Amino acid sequence: MNYIAGKYDVAIIGAGHAGIEAALASARLGVKTVIFTVNMDAVGNCPCNPSIGGTAKGHLVREIDALGGEMGKTADKALLQMRMLNLGKGPAVHSLRAQIDRRKYQDIMKHKLELTKNLELRQAEIVKIEKDGDGFMLESRTHAQYLAKKVIIATGTYLGGRIFIGDVSYEGGPDGMFAATELTKSLVKMGLPLRRFKTGTPARVLRSSIDFSELEAQCGDEPPQHFSFETEEELQNKVVCHISWTNENTKKVILDNIHLSPLYSGMIEGVGPRYCPSLEDKIVRFKDKERHQLFIEPCGLDTEEMYLQGMSSSLPEGVQSAFYKTIKGLENAVIMRPAYAIEYDCVDPTSMEPTLEFKEIKGLYGAGQFNGSSGYEEAGAQGLVAGINAARAVKGESKFVLDRSGSYIGTLIDDLVTKGSNEPYRMMTSRSEYRLLLRQDNADERLTPTGYEIGLISEERWQKYLLKTEKKQQELKRLKTTTLSPTAELNEILVSRETSAVSSGVTLYDLLKRPQLSYVDLAPVDKERPDLEPIIIEQLQTEIKYEGYISKQKDRIEQVRRMSEKALPNDIDYREIQGLRLEAQEKLNKIKPLNVAQASRISGVSPADISVLIIWLSSRKKEKNK
Amino acid sequence: MRESTIAAISTAQGAGGIGIIRISGDDAISIADKVFVSFSGNKLSTLEGYRAAYGNIVFEGETLDECVALVFRAPKSFTGENVVELCCHGGNLVTKLVLRAVLKSGAEAAQAGEFTRRAFLNGKMDLSEAESIMNLISAESKSALKAATEVRQGSVSKKIYALCEKLENTAAHLSAWADFPEEDIPEISEENLRNTLNESLCELDLLIKNYDAGKAITQGVPTAILGKPNVGKSTLMNLLSGFDKSIVTDIPGTTRDVVEETVVLGDVILRLSDTAGIRETDNVVEKIGVDRAKEKISQSQLLLVVFDSSIPLDDEDRLIIDEIGTTPAVAVINKSDLISKIDIGFIKSKFENIVYISAKEGTGKDELIKAVSKATGTNEFSASAVLLAGERQRSAAESARENLASAIEAMNMGFSLDAVTIDLENALTKLYELVGKNVSEEIVDKVFHNFCVGK
Incomplete structure (x- = not known):
């Protein structure tokens, strides 16, 4: 007997960081949504580091927030410690990072899903997915069937998950959960190009077994900034982290036992990320490096588990215990959960459009680690975009694609669907050619209007945003029109900041262009300045100082925009275009770029190929006009 | 309006296996005949389009290099004009000397991009024309590719x-x-x-x-x-x-x-x-x-x-x-x-x-x-x-x-x-x-x- 347990507009498989954003966006846009989790206690889990944000990832969180996503708000609520990374390295690379209470984070997220209108949260392992008319039929392990018009796959490391610790290996998901072992078959049957990736996590050790007395402490910023542009309460730093280092003994223990690692014995076939290598990887690949840094981070306020950032490993538990004990402060460390490597099934993202819908299977979307990315923030960003698109498709609305020049989210998705990735993809500031424009401080300015237009930003927040923008414009105008006389007081400030004195009147704007001078420096001679939020001041300073660079980047965006307007029809057979190199023909046929700008970013498509495409397009147009 | 006859070295400068001197224009073939002496004794002007001849480049009594001359007749060439390509041995000196001889025999040095410009101007901009330009650009990318493979050289x-x-x-x-x-x-x-x-x-x-x-x-x-x-x-x-x-x-x-x-x-x-x-x-x-x-x-x-x-x-x-x-x-x-x-x-x-x-x-x-x-x-x-x-x-x-x-x-x-x-x-x-x-x-x-x- 077929048990139809429910009919939905959008169904999301997986309730991790991607699934949550997808489900909330979809439900908030007013379509009937269901989200499935293998285990109700695994919703919004952080199976790796207990932190949100970091370089480039912090940008993603603020962008998710500006578009009406949930990650930033929840990170603020579950905050243990907040730091702005990279101060002093320039505004493009400032990044916010939060240590969070992982259980609290989970609870808040799960409760949010439960309370959201139009949304059902269900514990069910989906084992089968089939086309059903224009929609899909999903079946759970317990033989319940669900019908949905659109489906988003956000299975993370659960899909075909396999754990490796030394020579021990078994089917399993993260944090001791069951893996989702059946769904892969359906996906292969539907024709998705699946492959295997690998990642890993370090051990958690008991706080009381660590000797912190000789370790360097790392405190949060005071006062802590918040991720969400909506958070109004004052945040507090509640914990400190500690720093320690590996040494020659650590190296020796690892090298003596390296043959026991499944990575080196050939047991693991999945491709791991280069930026998140296990300690044994680091030691083998960087032989000359004497020591490696590690951070000891608390997992929450109501737990004694401590996370050892930088110490991921897939060596046998005994070897792990031995090498951890060589590290200062960890001499008596008690392992509560051992480190492990995990291998999982994921998809080649070049089979998707920038909406994250599969090109060949309409109505099916993918998000998060399933798409070959790595990291909670990357997952959340994709979930949001997939959720918005699925809901809009149900409502018959246009596709939602974020531009590379306007956001890190757009950059992330464009990289995935255009270039693909041979390893779990992590966001980095160096991946954005527009990073002086795409800063974390102006994420709201870049994306709140879009979030409002889509319908995920409340009227109240919109008004608040408009007010802030207005204040900023007012102040910019004032800075441009206020001229200071070359008084002794002013010149004293200038000289003390090691910049040249002035002999005639000068605007505040022109003074702020000098890299050496800050807004605060000029306070004594700028008596009429209004009281402004620090973030507005920060934005103004950056935009004034980097004006030259920002306008250069805007010019470049304009060039790319013109190329984006040259649409490439979906039905082109690139093999028929003479003058394209064979490699370019193959790549273009595979990716099917939406426009010439996207085509130009495909690796293997040269500038000369792009010239050929442009000429071909214009001659085709002329042919048609004849 | 009658266009002058132009010539240039069309292969990448620097060491390469072959150096091609391209001549394009009404007088391309007669100018080439002034410097090219075929082993068969036939003048290039007697050849139809898409024909090649093998011989020497001789100028002012001196043999400069062995050469294969390719003849294209208007409009069936990519510039749409008469074109002769003199394929000599590569190397800066040889190609330079041959070009010099061609210039002294009545051709003018081509401006950068002039061959392409002529190709555009001489034909109507239909598909086949566009394709010829695409191939041209593609040829450029091939030569860039060639340049890339010449790393070891x-x-x-x-x-x-x-x-x-x-x-x-x-x-x-x-x-x-x-x-x-x-x-x-x-x-x-x-x-x-x-x-x-x-x-x-x-x-x-x-x-x-x-x-x-x-x-x-x-x-x-x-x-x-x-x-x-x-x-x-x-x-x-x-x-x-x-x-x-x-x-x-x-x-x-x-x-x-x-x-x-x-x-x-x-x-x-x-x-x-x-x-x-x-x-x-x-x-x-x-x-x-x-x-x-x-x-x-x-x-x-x-x-x-x-x-x-x-x-x-x-x-x-x-x-x-x-x-x-x-x-x-x-x-x-x-x-x-x-x-x-x-x-x-x-x-x-x-x-x-x-x-x-x-x-x-x-x-x-x-x-x-x-x-x-x-x-x-x-x-x-x-x-x-x-x-x-x-x-x-x-x-x-x-x-x-x-x-x-x-x-x-x-x-x-x-x-x-x-x-x-x-x-x-x-x-x-x-x-x-x-x-x-x-x-x-x-x-x-x-x-x-x-x-x-x-x-």
């Missing part, structure tokens, strides 16, 4: 790759330092960064200079003759008349309205524009204001600035001198019998290259050759050194140089390193255009290769 790509490698490592270091703040990555020292940027800038400078010199040798350098009325520009023209030259006119068969004159001066081909004006009006009142001089300067890559030694410099001279900027220039001082009143010290402070000419004594020829050679860098031109393979590569190298200069300026002004990195990456993007790579992928790869980063 020591051509331009090797140099560019080495330059990229150095800049990539620096960019990767900056990127790793910014993207992995908790990975104990040492901050790059300002001095090292500055050195890398400066060294790379110098290398690019050298590449560009050598390219310009090579181009002056093979394709000619747009040259303007400047100076007030009656200072001796016609004396200079007469002196130049002693060299091999050809005249381009807009009405065939006449000598009126000279559009351009090509003069072979030592190793350099000078392409003189607007010479008719000089000839005809030097003795009358000439209306060449500073505005006209400005326009000429902007269009030229070499300036011959003429002064009369018998009269002191005036404001007009100084205005012209001020406009010169960084364009290579030679001061040509016309000596007369009168007492010298010109401020030579001032001229010396403004010009590196100064030549005296005298109509009466007919002197100055050798000095002029030397000075022009120096000003265009052809005296230091080394055919064995690395050469950029065309205008596209030159302009990319030029942009890369500008971006590096901007990075250095940003450092000098005290900008944070994220801004410097952007300039550096833009420079790399331009260099990668030469070798067809993607900048951010390369840097990300380097980060993981060179730095131990993880979580």
Whole structure:
């Protein structure tokens, strides 16, 4: 007997960081949504580091927030410690990072899903997915069937998950959960190009077994900034982290036992990320490096588990215990959960459009680690975009694609669907050619209007945003029109900041262009300045100082925009275009770029190929006009 | 309107297996017949289109090289005109000598991109025409590809790759330092960064200079003759008349309205524009204001600035001198019998290259050759050194140089390193255009290769 347990507009498989954003966006846009989790206690889990944000990832969180996503708000609520990374390295690379209470984070997220209108949260392992008319039929392990018009796959490391610790290996998901072992078959049957990736996590050790007395402490910023542009309460730093280092003994223990690692014995076939290598990887690949840094981070306020950032490993538990004990402060460390490597099934993202819908299977979307990315923030960003698109498709609305020049989210998705990735993809500031424009401080300015237009930003927040923008414009105008006389007081400030004195009147704007001078420096001679939020001041300073660079980047965006307007029809057979190199023909046929700008970013498509495409397009147009 | 017949070396400059000299225009075949002697004894003019002949290039009694000549007849060639391609052995000297022979036999040096331009203009812009241009561009990318595979033979790509490698490592270091703040990555020292940027800038400078010199040798350098009325520009023209030259006119068969004159001066081909004006009006009142001089300067890559030694410099001279900027220039001082009143010290402070000419004594020829050679860098031109393979590569190298200069300026002004990195990456993007790579992928790869980063 077929048990139809429910009919939905959008169904999301997986309730991790991607699934949550997808489900909330979809439900908030007013379509009937269901989200499935293998285990109700695994919703919004952080199976790796207990932190949100970091370089480039912090940008993603603020962008998710500006578009009406949930990650930033929840990170603020579950905050243990907040730091702005990279101060002093320039505004493009400032990044916010939060240590969070992982259980609290989970609870808040799960409760949010439960309370959201139009949304059902269900514990069910989906084992089968089939086309059903224009929609899909999903079946759970317990033989319940669900019908949905659109489906988003956000299975993370659960899909075909396999754990490796030394020579021990078994089917399993993260944090001791069951893996989702059946769904892969359906996906292969539907024709998705699946492959295997690998990642890993370090051990958690008991706080009381660590000797912190000789370790360097790392405190949060005071006062802590918040991720969400909506958070109004004052945040507090509640914990400190500690720093320690590996040494020659650590190296020796690892090298003596390296043959026991499944990575080196050939047991693991999945491709791991280069930026998140296990300690044994680091030691083998960087032989000359004497020591490696590690951070000891608390997992929450109501737990004694401590996370050892930088110490991921897939060596046998005994070897792990031995090498951890060589590290200062960890001499008596008690392992509560051992480190492990995990291998999982994921998809080649070049089979998707920038909406994250599969090109060949309409109505099916993918998000998060399933798409070959790595990291909670990357997952959340994709979930949001997939959720918005699925809901809009149900409502018959246009596709939602974020531009590379306007956001890190757009950059992330464009990289995935255009270039693909041979390893779990992590966001980095160096991946954005527009990073002086795409800063974390102006994420709201870049994306709140879009979030409002889509319908995920409340009227109240919109008004608040408009007010802030207005204040900023007012102040910019004032800075441009206020001229200071070359008084002794002013010149004293200038000289003390090691910049040249002035002999005639000068605007505040022109003074702020000098890299050496800050807004605060000029306070004594700028008596009429209004009281402004620090973030507005920060934005103004950056935009004034980097004006030259920002306008250069805007010019470049304009060039790319013109190329984006040259649409490439979906039905082109690139093999028929003479003058394209064979490699370019193959790549273009595979990716099917939406426009010439996207085509130009495909690796293997040269500038000369792009010239050929442009000429071909214009001659085709002329042919048609004849 | 009848177009002149043009010729140029169409393969990449530098060491290569084959050098092709392409001739296009109505007279392409008859001009080729003047230098090509086939082993079969047949003239190229007796061949149909799409035929090849094997023979020698013989000029002024001397055999320059063995050669395969390919004949294309209008309109079935990519320019739509008669085309002959002389395929000789590669190498700068051989191809240069053959081109020289072709130019002396009546062809003109082609402007950059002129073959393509003619291809566009001669056909209607239908699909087949578009395809021919696409193939042309594709041929360019193939030659760029070829340049890339010539790494081991020591051509331009090797140099560019080495330059990229150095800049990539620096960019990767900056990127790793910014993207992995908790990975104990040492901050790059300002001095090292500055050195890398400066060294790379110098290398690019050298590449560009050598390219310009090579181009002056093979394709000619747009040259303007400047100076007030009656200072001796016609004396200079007469002196130049002693060299091999050809005249381009807009009405065939006449000598009126000279559009351009090509003069072979030592190793350099000078392409003189607007010479008719000089000839005809030097003795009358000439209306060449500073505005006209400005326009000429902007269009030229070499300036011959003429002064009369018998009269002191005036404001007009100084205005012209001020406009010169960084364009290579030679001061040509016309000596007369009168007492010298010109401020030579001032001229010396403004010009590196100064030549005296005298109509009466007919002197100055050798000095002029030397000075022009120096000003265009052809005296230091080394055919064995690395050469950029065309205008596209030159302009990319030029942009890369500008971006590096901007990075250095940003450092000098005290900008944070994220801004410097952007300039550096833009420079790399331009260099990668030469070798067809993607900048951010390369840097990300380097980060993981060179730095131990993880979580």
